[in-house]
Amino acid sequence: MSSILEVNDVHKRIRGKEIVQGLQFSVEPGEVFGFLGPNGAGKTTTIRMMVGLSPITSGDILIDGHSIQKSYAKAIKQVGAIVENPEMYNHLSAEKNLIHFARMNGKVSHGRIDELLDLVKLGHVKKKKVRTFSLGMKQRLGIAQALLHRPKLLILDEPTNGLDPEGIRMVRAYLRRLAEEEGLAVIVSSHLLSEMELMCDRFAIIQDGQLINIEDQRFSQGEGRLLPYRVDVGPERTEAAVQIIKEAYPDLKIEEADQRLTVYIEKEKVPALLRYLMETGFDLYEAKEDRQTLEDRFLQATSKEDSS
Ligand SMILES: Nc1ncnc2c1ncn2[C@@H]1O[C@H](COP(=O)(O)OP(=O)(O)OP(=O)(O)O)[C@@H](O)[C@H]1O
Ligand SMILES: [Mg+2]
Structure with a gap:
C-alpha cells in the first residue's frame, strides 16, 4: 500500500521528558486525517518532526517513501505546511506574495497562482495588500502558499484557530475539495472534537504523547451498518x-x-x-x-x- 505518510514508532524526548511516546499511523492519498488531542498532547511537536523542524529522538517518519531524517530534500519536496503563523509581506498584495514565494520555489506558473487564489476564494482581492486582510484571509493565503509547489501532503497545525464559524466552514470545504479532487492527503490538528468530526475521514486521538485510538468515520458512516x-x-x-x-x-x-x-x-x-x-x-x-x-x-x- 502506498501511504503518503508513515509514522513509525516515533518518540520525542526533551530533557528526559517523553513528550511523544511511540506514535504509529499512516495516511493515504486523498484523505483528510486529523490529529485530535487536548492542549499539550503533543500535536505540534509531532507535526514539527514531520516537517523536519525538530529532530526525532527515535523511530522514523516517511513521506512518499522517503525518510525525513535520511532523505530530507526528497521527503520535504512532497510537503506543504503551515506550522507557525504563515509569514506574509504585509506591504505586498496577495498575488505579489505568492509570486515572491513561487520564485523561491523555482518553477511555478502564473496560472498556478491564479488557480490557487481562486481555490482559496481570494481571486477578487488578489491586488489588495495583505495588510488589509482579515485573519481568515491571511490563513487562506497561507494555504495557497503551502500548495504552490504541488505537494502530495498538506500539513496544517490548528488551521481554524481564531476563525469565525463561516471561516471554519470555508476551510473545511476546500480542504475536502483538495483531498477529493486532487488526491492530496491533508493532516490537520485541533483540540475540538466537533471540528474533527466534520472535517476528517479519520482522526487519531492523542493524549500525553500517546495514540489512544484512531476513529474511522468512513466506516461508521458506511452502508450495511x-x-x-x-x-x-x-x-x-x-x-x-x-x-x-x-x-x-x-x-x-x-x-x-x-x-x-x-x-x-x-x-x-x-x-x-x-x-x-x-x-x-x-x-x-x-x-x-x-x-x-x-x-x-x-x-x-x-x-x-x-x-x-
Ligand atoms: N521545547 C520544549 N521543551 C520542553 N517541553 C516542550 C517543548 N516543546 C513542547 N514541550 C512540551 O511537550 C508537550 C506537548 O506540547 P505540544 O506543543 O506538542 O502540544 P499540542 O498538542 O500542540 O498542544 P496545543 O493544543 O496547546 O497546541 C507539552 O507538555 C509541552 O510543554
Ligand atoms: Mg499545538
Whole structure:
C-alpha cells in the first residue's frame, strides 16, 4: 500500500521528558486525517518532526517513501505546511506574495497562482495588500502558499484557530475539495472534537504523547451498518410497538428504556419500518438516528486508557 505518510514508532524526548511516546499511523492519498488531542498532547511537536523542524529522538517518519531524517530534500519536496503563523509581506498584495514565494520555489506558473487564489476564494482581492486582510484571509493565503509547489501532503497545525464559524466552514470545504479532487492527503490538528468530526475521514486521538485510538468515520458512516434509531410512538404505546416490531422483525435488536424505544437497523430499512408502524396504527411523533456523539466515544476511548 502506498501511504503518503508513515509514522513509525516515533518518540520525542526533551530533557528526559517523553513528550511523544511511540506514535504509529499512516495516511493515504486523498484523505483528510486529523490529529485530535487536548492542549499539550503533543500535536505540534509531532507535526514539527514531520516537517523536519525538530529532530526525532527515535523511530522514523516517511513521506512518499522517503525518510525525513535520511532523505530530507526528497521527503520535504512532497510537503506543504503551515506550522507557525504563515509569514506574509504585509506591504505586498496577495498575488505579489505568492509570486515572491513561487520564485523561491523555482518553477511555478502564473496560472498556478491564479488557480490557487481562486481555490482559496481570494481571486477578487488578489491586488489588495495583505495588510488589509482579515485573519481568515491571511490563513487562506497561507494555504495557497503551502500548495504552490504541488505537494502530495498538506500539513496544517490548528488551521481554524481564531476563525469565525463561516471561516471554519470555508476551510473545511476546500480542504475536502483538495483531498477529493486532487488526491492530496491533508493532516490537520485541533483540540475540538466537533471540528474533527466534520472535517476528517479519520482522526487519531492523542493524549500525553500517546495514540489512544484512531476513529474511522468512513466506516461508521458506511452502508450495511446498524444504526440506533429512536422511535417515539408516545409513552403509552411504547410496549405495544415493541411487540408489533418483533412480529415483523424477529431478529432486530430493540431497546426500551424510560418509555423510549430504540431499534438497531440499517438506514435503508428505516422507511419500511416506519411505514409498518403507521400502517399497524401507531402515531409517530419522532424518529431519528440516535447518534452516539463524538464526545461519548472520546470519553470512552480515554477512560479505556485509564483502566488498563
Ligand atoms: N521545547 C520544549 N521543551 C520542553 N517541553 C516542550 C517543548 N516543546 C513542547 N514541550 C512540551 O511537550 C508537550 C506537548 O506540547 P505540544 O506543543 O506538542 O502540544 P499540542 O498538542 O500542540 O498542544 P496545543 O493544543 O496547546 O497546541 C507539552 O507538555 C509541552 O510543554
Ligand atoms: Mg499545538
